[in-house]
Amino acid sequence: MxxxxRFCPRCGHALADEMRFNKLHRVCPACNYIHFANPKVAAVVFIQDKGRVLLIRRAVDPERGKWALPGGFVDFGEDPRLAAVREAAEETGLNVEITGxxxxxxxxxxxxxxxAARVIDGILGAADDVDEVGWFAPGELPELAFESTERLISRWISGLHNAEDTVGDP
Ligand SMILES: [Zn+2]
Incomplete structure (x- = not known):
């Protein structure tokens, strides 16, 4: 795993791998503490303006030098909506509002x-674990980080095409 x-956070005894609830967990033989490996949760904002999307260039690994949506990990006890707003402000200097x-x-x-989010105010500028921020149209996208970024961007682009198709229909 x-x-x-390696050690029980409750009593300090060495943990052992044991089957519990049909899965292998680290379990404390002394006090029966069970360590649950939880998923990590990240929150990102998709902000588009005049047919362009706001992206940040990552200054840290993983995917250093590639571009992603503003966002980051949700802190323990933090509402993911607030995490998305906080990360956007930290990375881009912009105050944003969640719209959906x-x-x-x-x-x-x-x-x-x-x-989905929109900009309320602020001055665009890279900060925190980001070294560049910018607006990109579908035809001028930089190298993207993460599969989730790719999926959201490609869905956005096909949505733009569908919208164009609809405009011309009688
Ligand atoms: Zn223990």
Whole structure:
């Protein structure tokens, strides 16, 4: 098990791998504490303006140098909507407002909650674990990080095409 603790956080005894609830867990033989490996949850914002989407370039690994939607991990006890707003402000300098839920994507270890959002105010500028921010039209997209980013962007692009098709219909 990756990142599994070796010692019981409750009593300090060494943990052992045991079957519980039909799955292998780290269990404390002394006090019966069971370690549950929980998924990580990230929240991202999809902000579009004048046919362009707001992206950030990652200054840290994983996927350093590639572009993604503003966002990050949800803190323990934090509302994911507030996490998305907080991360957007930290990374882009913009205050944003959530306008809807786009999707929930499963990325193996991480579950990504994608919100639609709009800019309220602020001055665009990269900060935190980001070294560049920018608006991109579908035809000028940079190299993207993460499969979740790719999926959300490609769905956005096909949505734009469908909208164009609809406009011309009688
Ligand atoms: Zn214990």
């Amino acid at each position: 990756i990142d599994a603790p 839920l786009l999707d929930v994507l499963f990325g193996g270890v991480t579950i990504v909650i994608a919100y």
